[in-house]
Amino acid sequence: MTIKEVSEKYGLTPDTLRYYERVGIIPPVPRKKSGVRDYDEAACGWVELMKCMRSAGVRIEALIEYSSLFQQGDGTAEARKELLIDQRRQLMERMEDMRRSLDRLNRKIEHYERLTGKAES
Amino acid sequence: MTIKEVSEKYGLTPDTLRYYERVGIIPPVPRKKSGVRDYDEAACGWVELMKCMRSAGVRIEALIEYSSLFQQGDGTAEARKELLIDQRRQLMERMEDMRRSLDRLNRKIEHYERLTGKAES
């Protein structure tokens, strides 16, 4: 698959895909003889994983570390696990912040509904 | 309360508090004759609200708009409600992204636990 196709498949721009590869959160993508990127299934898997993690706010730096451990081979499994556990903790903390914020938003919205009449779209 | 005390109470730096006021997500804080900020309960309420919203990832721009509507008076209640509803929708979308990411992290972590033995801290 070309970078364009992958970008459309996952909703990331080609620039972002190249950037992800450049900083190393996606391992080097296979190339055609001409030097053009030719994403295989593994590469797409990385793209999808990183899109997912980024959309949840996981930092590039943490993803670089994960990817780098991955590319260093099996000996790093334990380190990768620790990293993932740490990211999970951070993620859960952020979700808790969001839950609190959502509660507040809901209370505020209810307040305004009581104030302006119950008409809802 | 001084800016320092407020900063300690809410875990934001004085610089951040001044920044929030400067961009307008917190309405002008009362001052002493000397010009020094003297946060009252209302001002603290704004700080706390904005800290909560920002920690959930609500954009400064949206908060500026909310605060600005608020300061324009009662006529803007409907607009404020719409704004809050929109922010709630965005927040829920982000939480859904995070839920998906959390699922994936959990599956990956389980995978590593199966791999490296079940020893857990």
Next chain:
DNA sequence: ACTTGACTTGGAGGGGACTCCAGGGAGTAT
């Protein structure tokens, strides 16, 4: 052969949200 168009690189530019700093003032302690 030549144009077209998508791809390549390295590097610069941009947006958001702070964060830091210089230069100056005010209130308090000794």
Next chain:
DNA sequence: ATACTCCCTGGAGTCCCCTCCAAGTCAAGT
């Protein structure tokens, strides 16, 4: 009165994460 500490402002700097660009290469179409 002098030192100390905290505060003020305006503006510059920083960090993160892209996003855009110039200059060049390659493959396919006419």
